[in-house]
Amino acid sequence: MKTAYFPGCSMAGTSREFSSSLKEVLALLNIELNEIDDWSCCGASSAHVTSHLLATALPARNLNLASQQGYDEIFAPCAACYSRLLMVSREVNNNKKMAAKVEDVLGEKLLPTPNVVNLLEYFTQIDKEKLAQLKKIDLSGLNVACYYGCLLVRPNGINELDDSEQPASMEALVSITGAKPVDWNFKTECCGAAHSIPHTNIVEILSKKIIDDAVAHKADIIVVGCPMCHSNLDMRQRKIKKDYPDTKETPILYLTELLGLSFGIDYNKLGLNLHYIDPIKLIEKRLEKEAVK
């Protein structure tokens, strides 16, 4: 199994901390990510509301690049990229007409599409023991709400990793760190990503509900695996708090950051310093508490 790495725009931009923490963690597992050479937009942004063909051709190109470069699996940490790549690989395989059109657009033959995996699948593939061995700091005492958002375990029936309504795979990974995943309601509720730019007010309402429910179930932090979720929950949280003062400030971490923490990686290396809602204070507090006990 030769795996390609598809960063997508977020990893290079809004979610640099995701990217860096991921790299750091994998480094410990001495896994090196080999980026697809000359990758391009995954078509998630506005492509698929403007042109279906474009939205198909863009990911198809990347899939094909990967195949051409001899990869049989693509790892797309960004849930949006993942979703696009997955859906398109399905489409070109099942819809010959579309495949032909795409080939026409790209001006090249489509090779057998590689297997597409997201953050959860990627880490679930890694041997649990290996991860457990890396654990330096026990995060028990840290209550974590695992938030999957709308893409990580969907679409139902295609994404076979986990149940799309009551997923549990992230919890499994989180518990490696010793942190306690809380049982809560909004694991797969909408964060408003689609409206992120045009209707921030909607985003606020939706995101607030998520944060509130997490808090209501005693979560200290929310762990995510998707840049969109992260930006909505983290970046917008200040504004949310401004508009709804009752909101309890809750740091939002990427799964990789949480793992990194327990693997004893330096905060800044993980990019914890880049968060809008500073997680570091809270974490320190918790960990001290542990220490005192």
Place this chain on the structure above:
Amino acid sequence: MAQLVETAKELLKSGKVSYIIGYTAHGDNGTKPFIARTEADAEKLVFNHHCVNNLSVYINKADIPENGNIGIIAKGCDIRTITMLVQENQIKREHIYIIGVNCNGQVKDIGMNWEKENVAQKCALCEVRTPALYDVLVGDLEDFEKPEPTTMQLIQQIEAMTPKERWAYWQEQFDKCIKCYACRQACPLCYCDQCIVDKNEPQWIETSPTSRGNLSWNIIRALHQSGRCVGCGECSRVCPMGIPIGILNVKMNMISMRDFGFKPGMNINESTLVGSYNFTEKENFIR
């Protein structure tokens, strides 16, 4: 082929098999089917490029007195027929000891020289140079120049014809037929005690070698083979009149491949095509 001889001797010595059906040298550079009953006989066994015969035909056609288990030397293609015979209840798997051979190509017909233009058609698209099923495997694979798949080409030519042309083509071919039934007798899967053509009351197929009888004979034979024929090509080979009967079967096989992804005799555990069905199946030709 010391390995082959040794294996054969061992089998006969141990009494695992009462005899072994194999090939022995015949003529200048030919072979012929041969039954080894003793270790001395086993010495005479050979395997080379001239072992085109499909010996599995002897499993239930020959009058060889059957006592105990049989050993047989078989190429991948022959073993596909053996698989069919097992699936069709003609022999129990445990009663036949298969000495599989890695096959490096065969000549078109007994006694031909081993040259590219003499390589049998069945070797052109062979997938079972190493058999899918055997009790012991002997010999090593060596590369050889595959022949042009002229059979396929011929089929495509015929398909390209108009119905009337096709009809004319086959009439010309079938008119040659003298009803010697060499095709039937040489076919390991034509094992009926009394072939439909030998049945009167009613005489579905006229026995006379005339255009009527010959047409229905060849059609019905191809039909009875469809989904069963493994394309060993013996029928075409033994036809004294040089009628390319085999391609009818090849054509049928192409259909079973296209519509069911099914190749007869490849997997002994797979259910046969004839006698099984799927609820939904190609029926665009049915109104």
Place this chain on the structure above:
Amino acid sequence: MNEYIITSTNINQLAGELLNEGYNVVAEAEDGTAFIAVAAGSNVILNPFGKPTNLSPKQYIFPKTETLFYYKKSQTDVEIIDPTGLGHKTVIFGTKPCDSAANKILAKVFNWDYKDEFFNKRVENTVVIGLKCGYRDAQCFCTSVGLSPESGEGSDVFLTPLENGDYLAQTITEKGAKFVEEHKKMFDAISADKNKPVPMPEAPAKKFDAAKVKVWLDSNFENEFWDGLGDLCLGCAQCAYVCPTCHCFDIVDENFDYTSGRRVKNWDCCQFTMFTKHASGHNPRSVQSDRFRQRVNHKFKYYPDRFDMILCTGCGRCSRGCGVGMDISEIVQAIDNLK
């Protein structure tokens, strides 16, 4: 016996003329599978050095299928209609001695207790233009059955290839002489200087002594020699149908519809399981070895007994064509070598 020269061009000329005269003209097919009708304008293939055709020219005097009569039933009676066009005038070019010789052998059985008009009419109306044979292979054994690649036995006119490509034509029978007379202008007189026959390879060595073999057969119907002899025979009729002398046939009725049909005579073969199978299900020749013994005996014992002729011309077709390498000459040879 008169001798003439006929040029290869004249042979084709002759063929054309014969067609105009309404003859069936028959000669080797290009692919060498059989003797076929020569179409107007196409050349007659003479192939002295080529392998004998897969199928012998037997079919022109004893066809693979022949309608004996047609019938039409009504509620009360049956109407019988004779077939037409029986025994059409035919000329066969270039039969090798081993083929030409066959007709005489067959004539015996077809005129034995009952005179077979179908056969006789055909022989009567057929002119056989034989050809000296220059082909030798492992299966040839004409010399072992008292023939030779050079004999005109059974031909009406016998051709010998000359070095300049012409042929020496010898009239063997009355019919032959008459035929040549009728087409005189195609035949030139012999001119001593340029009549060098093409040198022929040595006649095939005798494989066995037929007389000696018969003696053994006379007393060894039951003998372990026969056991398992046919084990590997597939029991098809290739050997019999290509054979110039095999003459077994089967008579069946075929319906066209519910009132009319025909009675046909088709080739049959002693190697078929069904050949001797009784209605009861009992089969006196139950295993292939019995059937093969029958084949050998019929050719080298029964026929000689009855007609003082061996039912074999040594053309070796049966062996060449056999899919599993059964070779009758080898087997008879083996008998010869016994004890």
Place this chain on the structure above:
Amino acid sequence: MKIGVFVCECGENIGRTVDCKKVAEIASHYPGVAYSVDYKYMCSDPGQNLIKKAIEDYKLDAVVVGSCSPHMHEKTFRKVCSSMGINPYLVEIANLREHCSWIHDNIAEATDKAADLIRLLVEKVKYNEPLFPIHVPVTKQALVIGGGISGIQAALDIANAGFKVVMVEKEPSIGGHMSQLSETFPTLDCSQCILTPRMVEVYQHPNIKLLTYSEIENVEGFIGNFKVTIRKKARSIKEDLCNGCGMCIQKCPNKKTAKSDFDEGLTTRTAIYVPFPQAVPNIPVIDRTVCTYYKNGKCKICVKVCGRDAIDFEQEDTILTEEIGAIIVATGYKLYTIDKKPADSPIQGYGEYGYGQYKDVISGLQFERIASASGPTAGEMKRPSDGKEPKKIVFIQCVGSRDESKGFSYCSKICCMYTAKHAMLYKHKVHDGEAYVFYMDIRAGGKNYDEFVRRAIEEDGVNYIRGRVSRIYEENGKYIVKGEDTLAGLPVQIDADMVVLATAMVAQPESPKLAQILSIPYDKYGFLAELHPKLHPIETSTGGIFLAGSANSPKDIPECVAMASAAAAKTLVLFGSDMLEREPIVAKVDESTCIGCLYCKKVCPYNAIEIKEIRNRNGELIKTVAYVNTGLCQGCGTCNATCPSKSVQLLGFRDDQIFAQLCAFADTI
């Protein structure tokens, strides 16, 4: 052969477009036809007499009648002829009406065709052979698989008619799902009260042999002559000794080891247990998976307390075989698993409803238990999580059913009714409570059914909301039910105390396996298939095997009972005669030419082809050939067409008969 041809004018019906005189005239010239005549009404008495007379006068030995479709009068004319000593299968019917006169105008053409149709059959009938009905003996003992209400009803009907019945139930007690129910719609009478007496009746009936905690191992044979192998699982109790005092159960130390299936997991039970107090038979079972003794070889308290040393830890499964004449399959249903989907199952679960995650989101049957006086709450409305009385309750219909995305397209049929019932029961118990029902449609077809639903809405004030629920989540002790009111076109949100999911009926997971054992078809959901949805809803494609209850498809109690009685009736019809008479149109093997490739066996829809070994005098095997079990063969002839050597022939439609027809066709103008 002397064949008589009788052309019927059917009044004007045939006569108008077919010149029957001419047809009869033409037919009279066909070879083999000894007599040919036309008449106005062949099926009338004079017509029949005309045929009889002709048979006598002309010594006819076969008859072709040109008349209406054989589906109309074949029987009639066959009777007429057999009354004159002609075997009914030497009579053929040419369809001159439906297939000729009624569909053509041109008299010449129609007449030609009529003559042809008759000629074809004249030729065929020449090859017809006399056939005689096949008689198979009937074992007059029925097997009822399943001891639910359907099985009970069928068993009692048959037993009361005086025939022996073997009832096999896989659970330790009979009663099935009905015994779990509290009240039943539309009358709200107590389920237990009407069921228990019947259970006891079964137990005590002299004609019924009750085998609980048993399963069908194998079924051989055919209608009237089945041989059934039954596995009686080890109860670890000697049934003959146990008097059901229940001491062992009281004293069993591991009280809470297992969830109670009967209470749908709402309560726990001991390792040695009877499923429920009114269980029949009232004999405990030891659950070997949890019992301490089987775990670590110690305990044996039950042995000590049992006054009749009925406990037998070494007891093993026993295999018994029964001779059976007819089988009634009443294996019932199972509830759809609402839980989040199991990794292996192709069915999507309802994770969004949080069943299994939230204690107070429960299934229909669980609600039945809560509502039931014999249930865990003794019939009081208490929610599982904290035992509080739910003040707001939401019922969701069509959970599992009618939902393609979850893999079920069918309607579970009973949910509308039982949800209405649930809502009512709730309102009757919690007067100040609010009940909401989310529905797609209300399907209340049936006697007093719609009235029942209306009552729930109008008298008991249950709020019906037309729409689906998208999500349920818990928020400080409340369950937020988010859905849509499609009539108002508005999203709705209800903070409920308890949610009841009207889960669909699905087939028993084992039913495909059972179907294979019985060789009867089943649909893609695993429900057992009837022979014909309208005309043969009880029969299966295998003669002598009948269906009852929801093993066939979702059904409510009245339907199950009706169907069970119907199945019983079918069985009694079968038992009515000692010999079973069957159409002799069956396949026959020519063993002399059969080569035993057994493709016929592969294609036979009825497993009617068996393998027969042919041995010589010394008992050595010569060959194996196909053999047709005429008891099973239904006469489709697929084997005949498949057989390469035509060694198997379908009597009545043999090759030579069809060949003859085709030869006759050759003369068609």
Place this chain on the structure above:
Amino acid sequence: MEENKFEPRIVAFVCNWCTYTGADLAGTSRLKQLPNARLIRVPCTGRIDPIFLIKAFESGADGVLVSGCHPGDCHYNSGNFHARRRWMFFKELLEFVGIDEKRVHFSWVSASEGKKWVDIVDGVIETVRAEGPFNEYEQINKKNMIPIE
């Protein structure tokens, strides 16, 4: 029928339970249809041996129609499934040896599809009429049948 006009001769093999009954329905509903088809009734399409079709052609048919129950409706559960698989090969085989597909027709006609039956019968007859007489087969028949004719 006047001489010059060609009237195709059609043999129709139909199953007893669906198509034959469907044809009955067509009759009882008085749906007019062309008179060129001759029905041969068999219990099930499973019984229809491809060899019937060949014999039909030998017997001078210009076209053949085979019809039975829809998949799943088979009175014998699975007879028509095996038939369907058989035809799949047979049809292409016939085409391959030069028997035009326009002369061999297959259909599912249920007992309730009287109208469909009529459409199919008329359809087949017209297609074959357009094809003209099956000369190829006539010729090989003649070869045997001389001098009768």
